Structures are given as structure tokens and as C-alpha cells.
Amino acid sequence: MTPTAQSTASARRVVFPFTAIVGQEEMKLALLLNVIDPKIGGVMIMGDRGTGKTTTIRALADLLPEIPVVANDPFNSDPSDPDLMSDEVRQKLEQGAEVPVNHRKVQMVDLPLGATEDRVCGTIDIEKALSEGVKAFEPGLLAKANRGILYVDEVNLLDDHLVDVLLDSAASGWNTVEREGISIRHPARFVLVGSGNPEEGELRPQLLDRFGMHAEIHTVKEPALRVQIVEQRAEFDQNPPEFLAKYQSQQQALQQQVVNAQQLLKEVKIDYDLRVKISEVCSELDVDGLRGDIVTNRAAKALAAFEGRTEVTVDDIRRVITLCLRHRLRKDPLESIDSGYKVEKAFARIFGVELPDDDAAQKNGVGQKLGVRS
CATH class of the missing domain: 3.40.50.300 (P-loop containing nucleotide triphosphate hydrolases)
Structure with a gap:
């Protein structure tokens, strides 16, 4: 540095x-x-x-990571992507003018x-x-x-x-x-x-x-786990630089993993049969509109990219489908959001898989561990 x-x-x-x-x-x-x-x-x-x-x-x-932005631009315009720049910056670039770039x-x-x-x-x-x-x-x-x-x-x-x-x-x-x-x-x-x-x-x-x-x-x-969280917080408050140094290599590894995933995303493919099954789940759950189908496809691709793969698996879909659909099931505004059990049941039936028994982990707010590749 x-x-x-x-x-x-x-x-x-x-x-x-x-x-x-x-x-x-x-x-x-x-x-x-x-x-x-x-x-x-x-x-x-x-x-x-x-x-x-x-x-x-x-x-x-x-x-x-830091991103390149056009200097003194109130919209954090991207110096190269027309969809992320203001009309003023685009006009300058079309006229061949130089735009100063900062990283922030x-x-x-x-x-x-x-x-x-x-x-x-x-x-x-x-x-x-x-x-x-x-x-x-x-x-x-x-x-x-x-x-x-x-x-x-x-x-x-x-x-x-x-x-x-x-x-x-x-x-x-x-x-x-x-x-x-x-x-x-x-x-x-x-x-x-x-x-x-x-x-x-x-x-x-x-x-x-x-x-x-x-x-x-x-x-x-x-x-x-509660004790671990309390101790971590106390340790961080007592000496932030030392605490940050302890996690620096993990932070860098995860940051790199996210950057790699952003670049890999456009190459990720999802098999036609899997897409049909995602839509079958949405149809069975009576999800209104097509947002549920679209978001589940996108999220499964992002997860595959995050783990460095270019093919979406059934397990990728299993891990994201509840997050993408559980809030789309409600028909009655007074009904609370289903915890995801209905989504999991429909997924297991249509994809023909058994769901892992991680109820205890969910209750502890722990769930499936994120994989950070070094």
C-alpha cells in the first residue's frame, strides 16, 4: 500500500x-x-x-474495491460505460474531450x-x-x-x-x-x-x-456464538487497526472473489431444463408476474460466478430460490411472510431432490457458510 x-x-x-x-x-x-x-x-x-x-x-x-469515477462529477459517472455516465460527460467524450478520472x-x-x-x-x-x-x-x-x-x-x-x-x-x-x-x-x-x-x-x-x-x-x-460476537465487538472497539489487520487477508480474498465473479458473470450459463423447472416452481407457488423467474435465474448465475463456475447447478438454485420467492407468495396484506417452507417443498418436488436438514442452523441465524476461496 x-x-x-x-x-x-x-x-x-x-x-x-x-x-x-x-x-x-x-x-x-x-x-x-x-x-x-x-x-x-x-x-x-x-x-x-x-x-x-x-x-x-x-x-x-x-x-x-475502489471504482474509477469522472473527477468533480456529482453523479459518480463511469469514464467508460455510457449507461453509468451523465449526459454531460457523454457529450464531452463524444466531442473527443479528455475527462479527468479519480478512484474512490x-x-x-x-x-x-x-x-x-x-x-x-x-x-x-x-x-x-x-x-x-x-x-x-x-x-x-x-x-x-x-x-x-x-x-x-x-x-x-x-x-x-x-x-x-x-x-x-x-x-x-x-x-x-x-x-x-x-x-x-x-x-x-x-x-x-x-x-x-x-x-x-x-x-x-x-x-x-x-x-x-x-x-x-x-x-x-x-x-x-453470542459470546463470540460480543467478544469480537469488544476486541474491535478496543483496537480497530489491530482487529482489521487480523482479517486483512480474508478481506482481500473475498474482495478478489467478488471482482472475479463480476467479470465471470457474463459467461455463466443455465441449462434450459433448469430454467423450465424454476418457472414450474414459480407457477406451482402461484407467484404473480415473472419477476420471481427472472431474479431466481440471475441469482443462481451470480452464485455460480461467485464460486468460480460457468455452469449453474441444482444446488445453486436450491440456495437462492427461497431468498428470491418467499416474499412473492403473499396474497393477503395482513398475512406474515412465509418462512420459506412452501418454496423449499415445491423446489424439492419439482427438482426431485431431498433438502438437507439445516433447521437447527437456521434457528441459530447461521445457515450455510459462505465459501471464500483464497
Whole structure:
């Protein structure tokens, strides 16, 4: 690490390392798959208070490598991908102008509960536009979140209209602001992560369906694991640099694994028969629309890429299908989300496989261990 990189790292706020987080494998897997393929459509994390939701999401943003951005650009424009750059940068490049490039960490933007639509989407200064004839745009949180992670804690308490705006931008990759006949758009491609506590109410099924994946997290019940988590936290708080050094090689290995997966993703294939069976599961479960089919296909491919493979297996589908479908089964807004048992049963019957008995592990909030290849 160069002295400059070192000083930048030390100037940044210290974040608990992702690889040190104990348990909650379902949430960690869903987040990693969305980072590998943001088109999966984000994650809704529902679980008890104090289960490390925010800690995990901050840790994920910190784990990711630096990305190239156009210097002094409010939208974190990509210097080479037209879908991730503002119209202004694209025009400059088309005219053959040089654009200065910086490298910066992936942004994690926290959306405060009381945020207004102007704060989220940005505002147009009509006076300036009329008097000076320029499109005076004040970027909002969606501009800041482009190519990063947008985190909404207690998303179930957020105004439905704002949730709609966020989901629209996340799906299209663009944010458009219109006022008094003036229209401005900018790229807004981000991984949308919502979290909430089921005790405080659920999201409406129409909104819930638009989150790609749904992770359920539970308080770890096993005393030995609880002690391990408490000790780790105390050790981190006491001496963060020493604690980070202990996990540095694991962090680097996982970061490299994610980068490799992002590059490998376009080569991953999923057999036609497997795709038909995924759609059979969705059909049997009476899942509305085709989002469930699309997201399950994408997530299975991302998992194969994460593990360095170019062929999707039945086991890949087994590990992601519950995350992709469990929140799409509800028909009654007052009914709580099925824990995934229905999805697992339908999967086992259609794919003709027996499911492993990992109920005890799930109850402890541990689930299947993520494989980090060195």
C-alpha cells in the first residue's frame, strides 16, 4: 500500500470487517450476489432489532474495491460505460474531450426516514433556469448513490410514494426530475438495500415484490456464538487497526472473489431444463408476474460466478430460490411472510431432490457458510 493510499485509508472511518461477521449467512449471501449482479434488484432484510443489519451493509461497502469515477462529477459517472455516465460527460467524450478520472471507494448512502422527495431526487432551480437559461440542478441522494449502495433502514416506515420512486430508479437505472416543463435525468444505478423489523409492520405486497431478494435474519440463540460476537465487538472497539489487520487477508480474498465473479458473470450459463423447472416452481407457488423467474435465474448465475463456475447447478438454485420467492407468495396484506417452507417443498418436488436438514442452523441465524476461496 502506498503512503497516500495508507493515509486515505486511515482518514476513512473504521468499519467492522465483513469477513468477521458471525452468522447471518442468508443476509450476507443476498448482499454479495446483488453486488456481483446489481440487476437482481436489491435486498429486503427483515429481522429482529440489534442483529447487525446496518453493520453488515457498511462492512459490505467497505469491502468493495475502489471504482474509477469522472473527477468533480456529482453523479459518480463511469469514464467508460455510457449507461453509468451523465449526459454531460457523454457529450464531452463524444466531442473527443479528455475527462479527468479519480478512484474512490464505493459509496454507501443512508436514506434518512424523514427525507423529502426533493432531497431524494434532487431539485431544479427554476429562477436560475429562467433568468440564466441554464439547467440548474441540485443533485439529491439518488445522484450520490449511483454505482453504490443505497440503504434505507426501517423501509417499512417510509412513505409508500418514496419507496416507489426508489424502486423505479433502481429498476431503470435512471432518475428523472421534471418541473415546470424542465426535465433533467441522470444515471442512478445502485444496489437498493432495505431493512426493517416485522413488528413495525410489513411493506405492501406490490412494493415488496419489486425487491429482488428477501433475507430473514434472526437473533443468534446459541450462547457460545453470542459470546463470540460480543467478544469480537469488544476486541474491535478496543483496537480497530489491530482487529482489521487480523482479517486483512480474508478481506482481500473475498474482495478478489467478488471482482472475479463480476467479470465471470457474463459467461455463466443455465441449462434450459433448469430454467423450465424454476418457472414450474414459480407457477406451482402461484407467484404473480415473472419477476420471481427472472431474479431466481440471475441469482443462481451470480452464485455460480461467485464460486468460480460457468455452469449453474441444482444446488445453486436450491440456495437462492427461497431468498428470491418467499416474499412473492403473499396474497393477503395482513398475512406474515412465509418462512420459506412452501418454496423449499415445491423446489424439492419439482427438482426431485431431498433438502438437507439445516433447521437447527437456521434457528441459530447461521445457515450455510459462505465459501471464500483464497
